Amino acid sequence: MEVTKVTNATRVFKIGEVETNALRGVDLSVENGEFTALVGPSGSGKTTLLQLIGLLDQPTTGNVAINGQDATGLNRNQRADLRKNAIGFVFQFFALIPTLTAYENVEMPLLLNSTKPADRKARVNQMLEAVGLQERAHHRPDQLSGGQQQRVAVARALATNPKLILADEPTANLDTENGKQVMDIMQRLNKETGVTFVFATHDPRVIGYANRVVTLQDGLITKDSKSNGKS
Protein backbone atom coordinates (compact mmCIF):
# COMPACT_ATOMS: atom_id res chain seq x y z
CA MET A 1 0.00 0.00 0.00
CA GLU A 2 1.40 3.37 -1.01
CA VAL A 3 1.56 5.83 1.82
CA THR A 4 2.46 8.61 -0.55
CA LYS A 5 2.80 8.94 -4.25
CA VAL A 6 4.34 11.89 -6.05
CA THR A 7 3.66 12.06 -9.76
CA ASN A 8 5.67 14.22 -12.14
CA ALA A 9 5.92 17.01 -9.55
CA THR A 10 7.62 20.28 -10.35
CA ARG A 11 8.10 23.23 -8.06
CA VAL A 12 9.14 26.58 -9.42
CA PHE A 13 9.98 29.41 -7.01
CA LYS A 14 9.77 32.88 -8.45
CA ILE A 15 11.63 35.67 -6.73
CA GLY A 16 11.19 38.87 -8.67
CA GLU A 17 11.93 38.02 -12.27
CA VAL A 18 14.12 35.08 -11.36
CA GLU A 19 12.64 31.59 -11.51
CA THR A 20 14.24 28.70 -9.68
CA ASN A 21 13.29 25.13 -10.54
CA ALA A 22 13.53 23.35 -7.20
CA LEU A 23 11.92 20.18 -8.54
CA ARG A 24 11.82 19.34 -12.21
CA GLY A 25 9.47 16.40 -12.61
CA VAL A 26 9.79 13.99 -9.71
CA ASP A 27 8.05 10.64 -9.43
CA LEU A 28 8.24 8.91 -6.09
CA SER A 29 6.15 6.24 -4.45
CA VAL A 30 6.70 5.28 -0.80
CA GLU A 31 5.25 2.06 0.51
CA ASN A 32 3.88 1.46 3.98
CA GLY A 33 6.58 0.70 6.54
CA GLU A 34 9.52 2.06 4.54
CA PHE A 35 12.38 3.89 6.23
CA THR A 36 13.41 6.12 3.37
CA ALA A 37 16.17 8.69 3.19
CA LEU A 38 16.08 11.52 0.69
CA VAL A 39 19.68 12.49 0.13
CA GLY A 40 21.53 14.96 -1.98
CA PRO A 41 23.58 18.14 -1.72
CA SER A 42 22.15 21.43 -0.55
CA GLY A 43 19.75 22.82 -3.13
CA SER A 44 19.04 19.41 -4.61
CA GLY A 45 15.34 19.72 -3.75
CA LYS A 46 15.02 17.20 -0.91
CA THR A 47 13.41 19.62 1.55
CA THR A 48 11.10 20.90 -1.19
CA LEU A 49 10.05 17.33 -1.97
CA LEU A 50 9.48 16.67 1.73
CA GLN A 51 7.31 19.78 1.99
CA LEU A 52 5.23 18.68 -1.00
CA ILE A 53 4.73 15.22 0.50
CA GLY A 54 3.84 16.87 3.80
CA LEU A 55 1.24 19.10 2.08
CA LEU A 56 2.98 22.12 3.52
CA ASP A 57 3.47 23.32 -0.05
CA GLN A 58 1.84 22.54 -3.37
CA PRO A 59 3.56 21.46 -6.58
CA THR A 60 3.61 23.90 -9.48
CA THR A 61 2.59 20.97 -11.68
CA GLY A 62 2.05 17.31 -10.93
CA ASN A 63 0.26 15.51 -8.12
CA VAL A 64 0.82 14.37 -4.57
CA ALA A 65 -1.35 11.66 -3.03
CA ILE A 66 -1.47 10.61 0.63
CA ASN A 67 -2.85 7.19 1.50
CA GLY A 68 -4.35 7.04 -1.99
CA GLN A 69 -6.07 10.42 -1.68
CA ASP A 70 -5.03 12.97 -4.28
CA ALA A 71 -4.22 16.22 -2.51
CA THR A 72 -4.40 18.30 -5.70
CA GLY A 73 -7.04 20.98 -5.41
CA LEU A 74 -7.51 20.61 -1.66
CA ASN A 75 -7.92 23.92 0.12
CA ARG A 76 -5.87 25.03 3.13
CA ASN A 77 -8.24 23.55 5.66
CA GLN A 78 -8.58 20.25 3.86
CA ARG A 79 -4.80 19.97 3.62
CA ALA A 80 -4.54 20.82 7.34
CA ASP A 81 -7.05 18.06 8.13
CA LEU A 82 -5.11 15.55 6.03
CA ARG A 83 -1.85 16.56 7.71
CA LYS A 84 -3.44 16.32 11.14
CA ASN A 85 -4.65 12.77 10.59
CA ALA A 86 -2.08 11.23 8.29
CA ILE A 87 1.29 12.91 8.67
CA GLY A 88 3.71 13.63 11.49
CA PHE A 89 6.64 16.05 11.25
CA VAL A 90 10.09 16.20 12.77
CA PHE A 91 12.06 19.31 11.85
CA GLN A 92 15.75 20.10 11.82
CA PHE A 93 15.39 22.64 14.61
CA PHE A 94 13.65 21.10 17.56
CA ALA A 95 10.38 22.62 16.57
CA LEU A 96 8.57 22.58 19.88
CA ILE A 97 6.24 25.25 21.21
CA PRO A 98 8.43 26.95 23.83
CA THR A 99 5.60 27.85 26.19
CA LEU A 100 4.37 24.27 26.45
CA THR A 101 5.88 21.42 28.45
CA ALA A 102 7.09 18.22 26.76
CA TYR A 103 3.77 16.61 27.75
CA GLU A 104 1.74 19.49 26.33
CA ASN A 105 3.74 19.56 23.11
CA VAL A 106 3.01 15.88 22.52
CA GLU A 107 -0.61 16.46 23.52
CA MET A 108 -1.13 19.30 21.00
CA PRO A 109 -1.87 17.18 17.87
CA LEU A 110 -4.23 15.04 19.96
CA LEU A 111 -6.08 18.18 21.05
CA LEU A 112 -6.37 19.23 17.43
CA ASN A 113 -7.67 15.73 16.73
CA SER A 114 -10.29 16.05 19.48
CA THR A 115 -9.04 12.88 21.16
CA LYS A 116 -10.87 12.14 24.42
CA PRO A 117 -8.99 13.29 27.55
CA ALA A 118 -8.42 9.81 28.96
CA ASP A 119 -7.16 8.46 25.62
CA ARG A 120 -5.07 11.57 25.19
CA LYS A 121 -3.35 11.16 28.53
CA ALA A 122 -2.66 7.48 27.88
CA ARG A 123 -1.28 8.18 24.41
CA VAL A 124 0.96 11.06 25.52
CA ASN A 125 2.42 8.96 28.32
CA GLN A 126 2.87 6.04 25.95
CA MET A 127 4.73 8.20 23.42
CA LEU A 128 6.91 9.88 26.04
CA GLU A 129 7.79 6.45 27.37
CA ALA A 130 8.57 5.29 23.84
CA VAL A 131 11.16 8.05 23.48
CA GLY A 132 12.40 7.59 27.06
CA LEU A 133 11.28 10.98 28.37
CA GLN A 134 8.48 10.19 30.78
CA GLU A 135 10.39 11.73 33.64
CA ARG A 136 10.87 14.94 31.69
CA ALA A 137 7.20 15.25 30.82
CA HIS A 138 6.67 18.49 32.69
CA HIS A 139 9.79 20.26 31.55
CA ARG A 140 9.64 23.03 29.01
CA PRO A 141 11.82 22.90 25.90
CA ASP A 142 14.39 25.31 27.38
CA GLN A 143 14.86 22.83 30.24
CA LEU A 144 15.64 19.97 27.84
CA SER A 145 18.79 19.18 25.86
CA GLY A 146 18.72 19.30 22.06
CA GLY A 147 18.51 15.51 21.87
CA GLN A 148 15.68 15.40 24.37
CA GLN A 149 13.81 18.12 22.48
CA GLN A 150 14.12 16.18 19.24
CA ARG A 151 12.85 13.04 20.97
CA VAL A 152 9.83 15.03 22.17
CA ALA A 153 9.33 16.13 18.56
CA VAL A 154 9.41 12.47 17.47
CA ALA A 155 6.87 11.60 20.19
CA ARG A 156 4.66 14.48 19.01
CA ALA A 157 4.94 13.37 15.37
CA LEU A 158 3.76 9.90 16.33
CA ALA A 159 1.08 10.94 18.82
CA THR A 160 -1.90 10.72 16.46
CA ASN A 161 -0.69 7.42 15.08
CA PRO A 162 -0.09 8.70 11.54
CA LYS A 163 1.01 6.39 8.77
CA LEU A 164 3.75 8.72 7.60
CA ILE A 165 6.44 10.65 9.48
CA LEU A 166 8.46 13.24 7.59
CA ALA A 167 11.73 14.31 9.14
CA ASP A 168 13.83 17.11 7.73
CA GLU A 169 17.49 16.78 8.74
CA PRO A 170 16.45 15.37 12.13
CA THR A 171 20.01 15.02 13.42
CA ALA A 172 21.58 18.10 11.88
CA ASN A 173 21.72 19.99 15.15
CA LEU A 174 22.58 17.05 17.38
CA ASP A 175 25.90 15.66 18.47
CA THR A 176 26.80 12.12 17.45
CA GLU A 177 25.43 10.45 20.57
CA ASN A 178 22.13 12.30 20.55
CA GLY A 179 21.81 11.90 16.78
CA LYS A 180 22.27 8.16 17.18
CA GLN A 181 19.70 8.02 19.98
CA VAL A 182 17.10 9.82 17.87
CA MET A 183 17.74 7.62 14.83
CA ASP A 184 17.63 4.47 16.97
CA ILE A 185 14.27 5.51 18.36
CA MET A 186 12.88 6.33 14.92
CA GLN A 187 14.10 3.02 13.54
CA ARG A 188 12.70 1.10 16.49
CA LEU A 189 9.30 2.76 16.13
CA ASN A 190 9.37 2.03 12.41
CA LYS A 191 9.95 -1.62 13.10
CA GLU A 192 7.55 -1.88 16.06
CA THR A 193 4.64 0.08 14.67
CA GLY A 194 5.17 -0.14 10.94
CA VAL A 195 4.97 3.63 10.60
CA THR A 196 6.62 4.93 7.44
CA PHE A 197 9.53 7.36 7.78
CA VAL A 198 10.78 9.64 5.05
CA PHE A 199 13.66 11.83 6.06
CA ALA A 200 15.83 14.31 4.25
CA THR A 201 19.48 14.19 5.23
CA HIS A 202 23.00 14.43 4.03
CA ASP A 203 24.49 12.89 7.15
CA PRO A 204 26.14 9.58 6.09
CA ARG A 205 25.54 8.12 9.59
CA VAL A 206 21.83 8.69 9.18
CA ILE A 207 21.71 7.38 5.65
CA GLY A 208 23.03 4.08 7.01
CA TYR A 209 19.75 3.54 8.89
CA ALA A 210 17.61 3.76 5.76
CA ASN A 211 16.33 0.72 3.92
CA ARG A 212 15.76 2.90 0.88
CA VAL A 213 17.87 5.80 -0.28
CA VAL A 214 16.53 8.24 -2.85
CA THR A 215 19.16 10.57 -4.25
CA LEU A 216 18.22 13.93 -5.66
CA GLN A 217 20.30 16.30 -7.69
CA ASP A 218 19.23 19.57 -9.30
CA GLY A 219 15.57 18.84 -8.68
CA LEU A 220 15.56 15.35 -10.15
CA ILE A 221 15.78 11.86 -8.65
CA THR A 222 19.04 10.45 -9.92
CA LYS A 223 19.19 7.23 -7.90
CA ASP A 224 16.74 5.09 -5.94
CA SER A 225 18.30 2.14 -4.10
CA LYS A 226 17.00 -0.25 -1.47
CA SER A 227 19.00 -1.99 1.24
CA ASN A 228 18.35 -3.66 4.60
CA GLY A 229 19.46 -0.62 6.56
CA LYS A 230 21.42 -0.58 9.83
CA SER A 231 20.13 -3.05 12.38
Added chain:
Amino acid sequence: MFQTFKLAYRNLGRNKSRTLLSALAVGVGMALLLLMVSVLEGEMSGALTNTIRLQSGHLQIRPASYDESKISMKWEDLIEDPDQVAEKIKALPQVTAATPRLSASAILTLSDESKGVQILGIEPDSPANQPFRDGLLSGEFIKADDRDGVMIGNILAEKLNLKVGEKVNLLVTTSNGDVNEQLFTIRGIFTTRTPGYDETTIFMPLAKAQAITTTENHASLIFVILNNMDDTEAVAQALKSNTYRILTWREQNQFIVQFEDYANAFFVILYLIVLGITATVVTNTLVMAVFERTREIGILAAIGMKGRDIMAQFLTEAALIATGGVIGGLLIGGALVAYFTINGIYIGDYGITGVLFEDRIYAHLTLQNTLNLAAVTYIITLIASLYPARLAARLEPVEALHGLGE
Protein backbone atom coordinates in the same frame (compact mmCIF):
# COMPACT_ATOMS: atom_id res chain seq x y z
CA MET B 1 -10.97 26.23 24.51
CA PHE B 2 -9.17 25.91 27.81
CA GLN B 3 -6.00 24.99 25.91
CA THR B 4 -6.35 28.11 23.76
CA PHE B 5 -6.61 30.25 26.91
CA LYS B 6 -3.70 28.45 28.52
CA LEU B 7 -1.51 28.94 25.48
CA ALA B 8 -2.63 32.58 25.11
CA TYR B 9 -1.87 33.27 28.75
CA ARG B 10 1.60 31.75 28.47
CA ASN B 11 2.32 33.54 25.22
CA LEU B 12 1.47 36.86 26.83
CA GLY B 13 3.77 35.95 29.71
CA ARG B 14 6.75 35.64 27.35
CA ASN B 15 7.19 39.37 27.17
CA LYS B 16 5.57 40.57 30.36
CA SER B 17 6.56 44.20 30.07
CA ARG B 18 5.22 44.47 26.52
CA THR B 19 1.97 42.81 27.52
CA LEU B 20 1.66 45.07 30.55
CA LEU B 21 2.33 48.18 28.48
CA SER B 22 -0.30 47.14 25.94
CA ALA B 23 -2.88 46.48 28.64
CA LEU B 24 -1.88 49.74 30.30
CA ALA B 25 -2.46 51.63 27.05
CA VAL B 26 -5.95 50.16 26.87
CA GLY B 27 -6.46 50.87 30.58
CA VAL B 28 -5.24 54.48 30.45
CA GLY B 29 -7.33 55.15 27.34
CA MET B 30 -10.39 53.76 29.03
CA ALA B 31 -9.65 55.60 32.29
CA LEU B 32 -9.41 58.92 30.44
CA LEU B 33 -12.68 58.24 28.69
CA LEU B 34 -14.34 57.30 31.97
CA LEU B 35 -13.17 60.59 33.40
CA MET B 36 -14.33 62.56 30.36
CA VAL B 37 -17.73 60.93 30.23
CA SER B 38 -18.25 61.34 33.97
CA VAL B 39 -17.21 65.00 33.86
CA LEU B 40 -19.59 65.63 30.96
CA GLU B 41 -22.34 63.77 32.75
CA GLY B 42 -21.59 65.67 35.95
CA GLU B 43 -21.48 69.00 34.13
CA MET B 44 -24.74 68.41 32.32
CA SER B 45 -26.67 66.88 35.19
CA GLY B 46 -25.18 69.50 37.53
CA ALA B 47 -26.22 72.34 35.25
CA LEU B 48 -29.67 70.85 34.87
CA THR B 49 -30.12 70.23 38.60
CA ASN B 50 -28.86 73.71 39.34
CA THR B 51 -31.07 75.37 36.79
CA ILE B 52 -34.09 73.40 38.01
CA ARG B 53 -33.58 74.21 41.69
CA LEU B 54 -32.69 77.87 41.16
CA GLN B 55 -34.51 78.98 38.09
CA SER B 56 -36.93 76.74 36.28
CA GLY B 57 -38.28 74.36 38.91
CA HIS B 58 -39.70 71.09 37.67
CA LEU B 59 -42.70 73.05 36.52
CA GLN B 60 -43.62 76.67 36.19
CA ILE B 61 -47.13 78.01 35.95
CA ARG B 62 -47.18 81.12 33.82
CA PRO B 63 -50.01 83.27 32.51
CA ALA B 64 -51.30 82.32 29.06
CA SER B 65 -49.73 85.48 27.59
CA TYR B 66 -46.25 84.60 28.88
CA ASP B 67 -43.42 85.57 26.54
CA GLU B 68 -40.09 84.30 27.71
CA SER B 69 -38.19 86.98 25.82
CA LYS B 70 -39.44 89.85 27.98
CA ILE B 71 -40.29 90.63 31.55
CA SER B 72 -43.70 92.26 31.61
CA MET B 73 -45.11 93.74 34.79
CA LYS B 74 -48.55 94.36 33.30
CA TRP B 75 -51.32 92.76 35.32
CA GLU B 76 -52.62 90.83 32.32
CA ASP B 77 -49.19 89.24 31.95
CA LEU B 78 -49.16 88.11 35.57
CA ILE B 79 -50.95 85.44 37.58
CA GLU B 80 -53.78 86.77 39.69
CA ASP B 81 -54.31 85.38 43.21
CA PRO B 82 -51.14 83.36 43.02
CA ASP B 83 -51.45 82.03 46.58
CA GLN B 84 -54.73 80.42 45.71
CA VAL B 85 -53.25 78.83 42.58
CA ALA B 86 -50.23 77.64 44.56
CA GLU B 87 -52.42 76.08 47.25
CA LYS B 88 -54.28 74.06 44.62
CA ILE B 89 -51.05 72.81 43.16
CA LYS B 90 -49.66 71.93 46.59
CA ALA B 91 -52.66 69.66 47.09
CA LEU B 92 -51.31 67.28 44.44
CA PRO B 93 -49.49 64.36 46.06
CA GLN B 94 -46.48 64.54 43.70
CA VAL B 95 -45.74 68.17 44.64
CA THR B 96 -43.09 69.06 47.23
CA ALA B 97 -43.42 72.81 46.96
CA ALA B 98 -45.38 75.36 44.97
CA THR B 99 -44.67 79.00 45.58
CA PRO B 100 -45.44 82.26 43.76
CA ARG B 101 -42.53 84.35 42.57
CA LEU B 102 -42.42 87.77 41.06
CA SER B 103 -39.48 88.77 38.95
CA ALA B 104 -38.73 92.32 37.93
CA SER B 105 -35.87 94.19 36.34
CA ALA B 106 -34.23 96.83 38.48
CA ILE B 107 -31.24 99.09 38.68
CA LEU B 108 -29.18 99.10 41.82
CA THR B 109 -27.53 102.41 42.41
CA LEU B 110 -24.83 103.43 44.80
CA SER B 111 -23.32 106.83 45.17
CA ASP B 112 -20.81 106.30 42.40
CA GLU B 113 -22.07 103.37 40.33
CA SER B 114 -25.13 101.47 39.19
CA LYS B 115 -25.85 97.97 38.02
CA GLY B 116 -28.74 96.20 36.33
CA VAL B 117 -30.14 93.44 38.51
CA GLN B 118 -33.03 91.01 38.68
CA ILE B 119 -35.38 91.26 41.62
CA LEU B 120 -37.02 88.06 42.72
CA GLY B 121 -39.92 88.33 45.07
CA ILE B 122 -40.16 85.13 47.05
CA GLU B 123 -42.16 83.64 49.89
CA PRO B 124 -39.29 83.27 52.35
CA ASP B 125 -40.86 80.35 54.21
CA SER B 126 -41.43 78.14 51.18
CA PRO B 127 -39.34 74.95 51.10
CA ALA B 128 -38.57 75.77 47.45
CA ASN B 129 -36.17 78.42 48.79
CA GLN B 130 -34.08 75.89 50.67
CA PRO B 131 -31.12 76.20 48.22
CA PHE B 132 -30.93 79.93 49.03
CA ARG B 133 -31.30 79.28 52.74
CA ASP B 134 -28.45 76.71 52.53
CA GLY B 135 -26.32 79.26 50.71
CA LEU B 136 -26.65 82.04 53.27
CA LEU B 137 -23.13 83.31 53.87
CA SER B 138 -23.74 86.18 56.27
CA GLY B 139 -26.61 88.07 57.88
CA GLU B 140 -30.05 86.48 58.02
CA PHE B 141 -32.68 85.21 55.64
CA ILE B 142 -35.35 87.79 54.78
CA LYS B 143 -38.71 87.54 56.50
CA ALA B 144 -42.10 87.68 54.79
CA ASP B 145 -43.13 90.91 56.51
CA ASP B 146 -39.85 92.74 55.97
CA ARG B 147 -40.63 95.99 54.19
CA ASP B 148 -37.15 97.24 53.36
CA GLY B 149 -34.89 94.22 53.53
CA VAL B 150 -33.22 92.42 50.63
CA MET B 151 -30.67 89.65 50.14
CA ILE B 152 -27.96 89.90 47.53
CA GLY B 153 -25.63 87.35 45.93
CA ASN B 154 -22.04 87.19 47.11
CA ILE B 155 -20.56 88.06 43.72
CA LEU B 156 -22.63 91.23 43.53
CA ALA B 157 -21.64 92.04 47.10
CA GLU B 158 -17.94 91.57 46.30
CA LYS B 159 -18.07 93.59 43.09
CA LEU B 160 -19.85 96.49 44.72
CA ASN B 161 -18.09 95.98 48.04
CA LEU B 162 -21.38 95.66 49.91
CA LYS B 163 -21.86 94.17 53.38
CA VAL B 164 -24.78 93.10 55.53
CA GLY B 165 -26.50 96.09 57.09
CA GLU B 166 -25.50 98.47 54.33
CA LYS B 167 -28.09 100.20 52.22
CA VAL B 168 -28.68 100.06 48.47
CA ASN B 169 -31.03 102.05 46.29
CA LEU B 170 -33.24 100.14 43.83
CA LEU B 171 -35.07 101.60 40.85
CA VAL B 172 -37.86 99.28 39.74
CA THR B 173 -40.26 99.41 36.81
CA THR B 174 -43.88 99.22 37.93
CA SER B 175 -46.92 97.58 36.33
CA ASN B 176 -47.98 100.80 34.67
CA GLY B 177 -44.52 101.60 33.30
CA ASP B 178 -43.45 104.11 35.93
CA VAL B 179 -40.30 103.77 38.00
CA ASN B 180 -40.37 103.33 41.75
CA GLU B 181 -37.34 103.92 43.91
CA GLN B 182 -36.58 102.84 47.46
CA LEU B 183 -33.65 102.44 49.80
CA PHE B 184 -33.25 98.83 51.04
CA THR B 185 -31.09 97.32 53.75
CA ILE B 186 -29.01 94.26 52.97
CA ARG B 187 -30.20 91.58 55.44
CA GLY B 188 -28.15 88.75 54.11
CA ILE B 189 -25.60 87.67 51.50
CA PHE B 190 -26.10 84.30 49.83
CA THR B 191 -24.37 82.10 47.32
CA THR B 192 -25.76 79.51 44.96
CA ARG B 193 -22.20 78.72 43.74
CA THR B 194 -23.47 79.91 40.39
CA PRO B 195 -21.57 83.06 39.52
CA GLY B 196 -24.03 84.29 36.86
CA TYR B 197 -26.91 84.00 39.32
CA ASP B 198 -25.11 85.39 42.34
CA GLU B 199 -24.03 88.51 40.47
CA THR B 200 -27.45 89.62 39.31
CA THR B 201 -30.12 88.35 41.70
CA ILE B 202 -31.66 90.22 44.60
CA PHE B 203 -34.28 88.59 46.80
CA MET B 204 -37.01 90.45 48.57
CA PRO B 205 -40.25 89.25 50.18
CA LEU B 206 -43.00 88.67 47.62
CA ALA B 207 -45.36 91.15 49.32
CA LYS B 208 -42.71 93.88 49.14
CA ALA B 209 -41.89 93.06 45.53
CA GLN B 210 -45.57 93.28 44.66
CA ALA B 211 -45.84 96.59 46.49
CA ILE B 212 -42.86 98.26 44.84
CA THR B 213 -43.90 97.10 41.37
CA THR B 214 -47.59 97.88 42.04
CA THR B 215 -48.58 94.37 41.07
CA GLU B 216 -50.72 93.70 44.13
CA ASN B 217 -51.75 90.09 44.53
CA HIS B 218 -50.05 89.10 41.29
CA ALA B 219 -46.99 86.99 40.56
CA SER B 220 -44.91 86.23 37.51
CA LEU B 221 -45.03 82.50 38.05
CA ILE B 222 -45.74 79.64 40.37
CA PHE B 223 -42.51 77.76 40.98
CA VAL B 224 -43.19 74.04 41.46
CA ILE B 225 -40.84 71.38 42.82
CA LEU B 226 -41.88 67.72 42.62
CA ASN B 227 -40.91 64.72 44.72
CA ASN B 228 -39.75 62.97 41.58
CA MET B 229 -38.87 64.70 38.33
CA ASP B 230 -40.19 61.70 36.39
CA ASP B 231 -43.69 62.81 37.41
CA THR B 232 -43.28 66.12 35.56
CA GLU B 233 -45.34 65.24 32.50
CA ALA B 234 -48.12 63.68 34.56
CA VAL B 235 -48.41 66.72 36.82
CA ALA B 236 -48.21 69.08 33.83
CA GLN B 237 -51.08 67.16 32.28
CA ALA B 238 -53.10 67.38 35.49
CA LEU B 239 -52.57 71.15 35.70
CA LYS B 240 -53.37 71.87 32.05
CA SER B 241 -55.74 74.82 31.64
CA ASN B 242 -56.59 77.62 29.24
CA THR B 243 -55.75 80.29 31.79
CA TYR B 244 -52.16 79.28 32.32
CA ARG B 245 -49.18 77.94 30.47
CA ILE B 246 -47.57 74.97 32.14
CA LEU B 247 -43.85 74.86 31.39
CA THR B 248 -41.91 71.70 32.22
CA TRP B 249 -38.23 71.71 33.13
CA ARG B 250 -37.54 70.04 29.79
CA GLU B 251 -39.22 72.82 27.81
CA GLN B 252 -37.45 75.48 29.82
CA ASN B 253 -34.04 73.84 29.49
CA GLN B 254 -34.01 72.95 25.84
CA PHE B 255 -30.56 74.41 25.52
CA ILE B 256 -29.06 72.05 28.09
CA VAL B 257 -30.77 69.03 26.54
CA GLN B 258 -29.56 70.03 23.07
CA PHE B 259 -26.11 70.88 24.35
CA GLU B 260 -25.90 67.46 25.96
CA ASP B 261 -26.84 65.79 22.68
CA TYR B 262 -24.22 67.84 20.86
CA ALA B 263 -21.61 67.10 23.51
CA ASN B 264 -22.40 63.40 23.34
CA ALA B 265 -21.87 63.39 19.57
CA PHE B 266 -18.61 65.23 20.01
CA PHE B 267 -17.50 62.78 22.66
CA VAL B 268 -18.15 59.82 20.38
CA ILE B 269 -15.52 61.29 18.05
CA LEU B 270 -13.21 61.77 21.01
CA TYR B 271 -13.79 58.15 22.11
CA LEU B 272 -12.87 56.94 18.66
CA ILE B 273 -9.67 59.00 18.67
CA VAL B 274 -8.55 57.77 22.11
CA LEU B 275 -9.57 54.17 21.50
CA GLY B 276 -8.04 54.37 18.02
CA ILE B 277 -4.69 55.18 19.63
CA THR B 278 -4.95 52.32 22.13
CA ALA B 279 -6.10 50.00 19.36
CA THR B 280 -2.95 50.89 17.40
CA VAL B 281 -0.83 49.87 20.39
CA VAL B 282 -2.62 46.52 20.59
CA THR B 283 -2.31 45.95 16.84
CA ASN B 284 1.37 46.79 17.02
CA THR B 285 1.97 44.41 19.93
CA LEU B 286 0.22 41.53 18.22
CA VAL B 287 1.86 42.16 14.85
CA MET B 288 5.23 41.97 16.61
CA ALA B 289 4.11 38.76 18.28
CA VAL B 290 3.11 37.30 14.90
CA PHE B 291 6.52 38.08 13.44
CA GLU B 292 8.33 36.73 16.49
CA ARG B 293 6.30 33.55 16.46
CA THR B 294 6.13 32.95 12.73
CA ARG B 295 7.99 29.66 13.02
CA GLU B 296 5.70 28.45 15.81
CA ILE B 297 2.69 29.35 13.71
CA GLY B 298 4.27 27.24 10.96
CA ILE B 299 4.74 24.33 13.37
CA LEU B 300 1.14 24.55 14.56
CA ALA B 301 -0.07 24.70 10.97
CA ALA B 302 2.14 21.74 10.08
CA ILE B 303 0.64 19.58 12.80
CA GLY B 304 -2.81 20.40 11.51
CA MET B 305 -3.96 23.58 13.22
CA LYS B 306 -6.34 25.38 10.90
CA GLY B 307 -6.21 29.07 10.09
CA ARG B 308 -9.30 29.81 12.15
CA ASP B 309 -7.74 28.13 15.20
CA ILE B 310 -4.57 30.19 14.78
CA MET B 311 -6.75 33.28 14.44
CA ALA B 312 -8.66 32.29 17.59
CA GLN B 313 -5.34 31.97 19.40
CA PHE B 314 -4.37 35.59 18.68
CA LEU B 315 -7.90 36.86 19.33
CA THR B 316 -7.77 35.14 22.70
CA GLU B 317 -4.51 36.89 23.48
CA ALA B 318 -6.15 40.20 22.51
CA ALA B 319 -9.14 39.32 24.69
CA LEU B 320 -6.83 38.75 27.65
CA ILE B 321 -5.07 42.07 27.00
CA ALA B 322 -8.49 43.73 26.70
CA THR B 323 -9.64 42.13 29.96
CA GLY B 324 -6.54 43.34 31.76
CA GLY B 325 -6.90 46.76 30.14
CA VAL B 326 -10.56 47.11 31.07
CA ILE B 327 -9.90 46.06 34.67
CA GLY B 328 -6.96 48.50 34.79
CA GLY B 329 -9.12 51.18 33.18
CA LEU B 330 -11.85 50.65 35.76
CA LEU B 331 -9.32 50.90 38.60
CA ILE B 332 -7.44 53.94 37.28
CA GLY B 333 -10.57 55.61 35.92
CA GLY B 334 -12.51 54.77 39.08
CA ALA B 335 -9.85 56.44 41.22
CA LEU B 336 -9.80 59.57 39.01
CA VAL B 337 -13.58 59.76 38.90
CA ALA B 338 -13.81 59.25 42.67
CA TYR B 339 -11.39 62.15 43.21
CA PHE B 340 -13.28 64.50 40.93
CA THR B 341 -16.64 63.36 42.26
CA ILE B 342 -15.57 64.48 45.72
CA ASN B 343 -13.42 67.50 44.88
CA GLY B 344 -14.76 68.65 41.54
CA ILE B 345 -12.90 70.72 38.97
CA TYR B 346 -12.96 74.48 39.46
CA ILE B 347 -14.17 76.26 36.32
CA GLY B 348 -15.09 79.67 37.72
CA ASP B 349 -17.78 81.74 36.03
CA TYR B 350 -18.66 79.66 33.02
CA GLY B 351 -21.65 81.63 31.91
CA ILE B 352 -23.92 80.52 29.11
CA THR B 353 -27.24 82.32 28.75
CA GLY B 354 -30.03 80.20 30.14
CA VAL B 355 -27.75 77.66 31.80
CA LEU B 356 -26.66 77.95 35.40
CA PHE B 357 -23.31 76.23 35.75
CA GLU B 358 -21.87 75.95 39.21
CA ASP B 359 -18.31 77.17 39.66
CA ARG B 360 -17.18 73.53 39.97
CA ILE B 361 -17.91 70.52 37.85
CA TYR B 362 -18.34 67.33 39.83
CA ALA B 363 -17.76 64.08 37.99
CA HIS B 364 -20.75 61.79 37.92
CA LEU B 365 -20.33 58.27 36.61
CA THR B 366 -23.36 56.13 35.88
CA LEU B 367 -23.32 52.33 35.74
CA GLN B 368 -24.71 52.53 32.22
CA ASN B 369 -21.85 54.75 31.02
CA THR B 370 -19.29 52.48 32.72
CA LEU B 371 -20.69 49.34 31.14
CA ASN B 372 -20.97 50.99 27.72
CA LEU B 373 -17.42 52.21 27.82
CA ALA B 374 -16.05 48.86 29.05
CA ALA B 375 -17.90 47.08 26.24
CA VAL B 376 -16.73 49.57 23.58
CA THR B 377 -13.11 49.34 24.81
CA TYR B 378 -13.28 45.55 24.77
CA ILE B 379 -14.80 45.37 21.30
CA ILE B 380 -12.39 47.93 19.80
CA THR B 381 -9.42 46.03 21.26
CA LEU B 382 -10.71 42.84 19.67
CA ILE B 383 -11.26 44.61 16.35
CA ALA B 384 -7.70 45.92 16.58
CA SER B 385 -6.45 42.36 16.87
CA LEU B 386 -8.26 41.18 13.76
CA TYR B 387 -5.50 42.30 11.42
CA PRO B 388 -2.62 40.54 13.23
CA ALA B 389 -4.81 37.48 13.84
CA ARG B 390 -5.65 37.26 10.14
CA LEU B 391 -2.02 37.86 9.29
CA ALA B 392 -1.08 34.83 11.39
CA ALA B 393 -3.92 32.71 10.08
CA ARG B 394 -3.05 33.38 6.47
CA LEU B 395 0.61 32.49 6.75
CA GLU B 396 1.44 29.60 4.47
CA PRO B 397 2.97 26.81 6.59
CA VAL B 398 5.94 26.50 4.31
CA GLU B 399 6.64 30.22 4.49
CA ALA B 400 6.17 30.25 8.24
CA LEU B 401 8.59 27.36 8.59
CA HIS B 402 11.09 29.03 6.28
CA GLY B 403 14.57 28.62 7.59
CA LEU B 404 13.90 25.27 9.17
CA GLY B 405 15.31 23.37 6.24
CA GLU B 406 17.67 24.01 3.41
